[in-house]
Amino acid sequence: MRGMFQLPNFTVVVWLQKTGEYDSIRDRLLELATDDPYESTERHGMVDFHWGFDQESQADELANAFRELVERPEVVVLRVTSRNGPNPPKTIKDERDARH
Numbered sequence: 001m002r003g004m005f006q007l008p009n010f011t012v013v014v015w016l017q018k019t020g021e022y023d024s025i026r027d028r029l030l031e032l033a034t035d036d037p038y039e040s041t042e043r044h045g046m047v048d049f050h051w052g053f054d055q056e057s058q059a060d061e062l063a064n065a066f067r068e069l070v071e072r073p074e075v076v077v078l079r080v081t082s083r084n085g086p087n088p089p090k091t092i093k094d095e096r097d098a099r100h
Contacts, residue, residue: 008052
């Protein structure tokens, strides 16, 4: 079990833009994840969600489950990040530059 302030080895990150569809997309994310995110922050009309895992395969599995939502314009970022080791982030979608 992770300590209270210890970051997970792998994190799935999703950024959702708050639109009229936000609630239904958020609810679907939470349904697919089956667990609540360990962190969520709202800023500038965007909400980010972070799910943590000890194993890369667990993070990849969740990111793959989220792929059904990746075509939605409200999903701005979907990526898997690693805290340790040589693993670069796996970016599935990143539309941040297109929204500025």
